[in-house]
Amino acid sequence: MENNVLSALETNWLSLLISAVLLGLLYWLARKRIGFGTRVLLALGLGLGAGLLFNQLQLETEGVSLIGSIYINFIRMIVIPLVFVLVINSIISITNLGYLRKLSVKTIGWFLGTTGVAAIIGLLVALALNPGADFEASPPSNYEARSVPSFFQVILDQVPSNPINEAAQGKVVPVLIFALFLAVAIVKVGTKNPDSVQPVKAFIQSATEVLHQVVKFVLRFTPYGVYALIAVMASKYGWETLEPLALLILVSYIALILHFVFVFGGLVTFVAKVNPLKFLKKAYPTIAVAFTTRSSYATLPINLEVITKRLRVSPAIASFVAPLGASMNFNGCGGVWPAVVSVFVAEVYSIPLTITDYVLIVLISIISSIGVAGVPGPASISTTVVLTAVGLPLEGIALVVAVEALIDMGRTAVNATGTTVTALLVADSEGEFDRESFNRGEEDELELNPV
Template sequence: MQTILKRRPTLGWQILIGLAIGIILGVIFYKQAPAISAFQHIGALFIGLIQMIVLPLVISCLTVGVANIGDIQKLGRIGGKTLLYFFTMTLIAIGFGLLAGNLFHFGHLIDIKAIPKTDISSMINTAHQQEGHGAWAVISNIIPSNFFKALSTNNMIAVVFFCVFFGVGTAAIGEKGRIIVDLLRAISEVMFKITDWIMQLSPIGAGALMAATVAQLGLGVLQPLGLFIALAYMTMILFVLIALNLVARLFGFNLLEILRVFKEELILAFSTASSEAVIPKTMAKLQHYGASNSVTSFVIPIGYTFNLDGSAIYQTLAALFLADVYHIPLSFTQQLLLVLLLMVTSKGMAGVPGASFIVLIATISSIGVPVEGLAVIAGIDRLVDMGRTTVNVIGNSVATLVIGKAEKQFDPAQHAAYIKNMADA
């Protein structure tokens, strides 16, 4: 019995097996509506289980982390470094997208009349409901007029804002606040335990979501827009290997080691195309890896709103690609305007599937590209979304480690012990 248990595949391999089975099922049940609906519902149940614990986990961990920091000046310093890092990496990500988009004009090769269009009316309606998604809208959404409404609408940045103030207030009342800290710490430990249980279902959830994607789109969707998909993945991979690798090395980290440590979370992020699906496990593993609870609890929730490197690359490439499809030349001034717009519109985005596409609707019209053109790439958005979500997860993991190292809240001894335990296992 012990030998059998030892041979059981790791969770990462189980998810990969689930993905492979999902692809096979998707091919078998291609365009069969009942099967697609069943796969989507199974996948949605899994995502729902993850989303169920994300907010309680963020609230408990972040409040405890801020309360433990205590010093408002120290908190402000960490916040300032975090936001500066986020905006810098977003600008670099957009730069990678601009460079790739200007070097490879694949849009000219596309016959827009030959590509089947996807109905994007619901996405356009959603984008219209979010009109005003600019700098002031992002700022105003930070402060929740009703905390419980922010919870119900999954307004992560507003929840973070409240928790920061609540944590500071808890620290300010001294010993009286210890009961709150102890209670929230216990809640976070319960949430992590529930996370472990839910993650056992991840091979089924990831496989179902992959099956739904393949059954709905089919493998043939790769042919007409294969060049755009390849360009998007190539650009994101280069961003990780060059930009994030350089940043990691500057702060004494090995990117390949980070990728090995977080491989299960990256596989899950890729298969579900949801950043929220991996927040609990990513936070737990970052703390085991050596980052302090305070920094992890502060950087990760904010990162999934303000630091979406993969999404920034995709939006830039998509805008330039569609301009090429419509044979619309973009001047330097127009591309500079695009950069400024993306620096704003890429912030405050929810870490849920399809969010980048909705934000893109509000961006491309500024450079003269018809919004209807998004119907050209809507069909393959899910395939690219899987890649950009994975890059978002890598970017936020590296960001947490960098901020922890910069604030001397990274434990090298704990890191060494964790890596040794992994090697022994």
């Protein structure tokens, strides 16, 4: 079957019909009360299989893509109000501002420390496997290098000036900062006159409960959105696209997996003293959704549910760490990826790198992960900053554009998992982790079956 036999409209309907059958299967499993995480993983597998079939049959997937886009729009719909309310609610439950400062230092410290380690792993794997060896440099003709805003301009752009307008534009970091100011003000006023802030606290707590219910409504669409997103991705990329950069993809995923297994696994095992396999079992809904959506913000709602209901971390810690992590925890995008691309570009253009360059790559990766918080496409910006700092040609970024979306799936999964791990570490250090419930295997079902 080829496109000259069936029109584009007909192939769209055919791919949509096949998808409707598979989505119906997922709905039937939901009615049978099959676990949410199981259905997400099954959706991932079905989407991959269907996408490869669509690619072989040369079917258009515009209709299937619509399903995924609707799901992403639903997620975007709730992210801004969720971040705003959760940050305030988590902080007003902390009456000690010194404790709040301690939480901030621990959280950001883990974010930046693990990003630095991720960059080192990316460097070592790339140097060992030489992803740019024998690669012929041929930047796409339509490639335009992204302008790199100065560090100071990036900081200024994140300072809220009109929170309502910035919320309407989907700018999460300014909204988060405004929420921090409001929350600290509520705590400060409450220490002097508790009755005056009681109505505000009651409203925020009530809004939090209502938004949690909205989140449950939206997340019920997750298996269907996951199916559609992965099916379109698998359909889009054929072997002709991947073959020249197969080694780069392999190197990237090896580095990401090593970071996931040894860094995250080591922290969970030796710092939090938790069984890593049990942690993985409980956290895999977050990993699957992050892998599919390629968005830490889109993963935020499910990550909050996982951290509190499956990992048994207190809501106060989860509500503080998770939104912050979605904004500035870039182990994959800001750590592994810039390091791998730097080595790749240096090899392609035969530019030798020194020990000083390697140290600079790691340090700039850590610094840029702070500076690009809230900037669209943080991986591209971080990589651009690192390449510029080391003196490598920015044209090299164009060489990896064709497969970046595929690698971004793994990068985002590592980012989101890093936030989950950090929430566990911070909660454990503060006595906000219910270890007994975790070890007994107690976990609330996410209640995401259709009614």
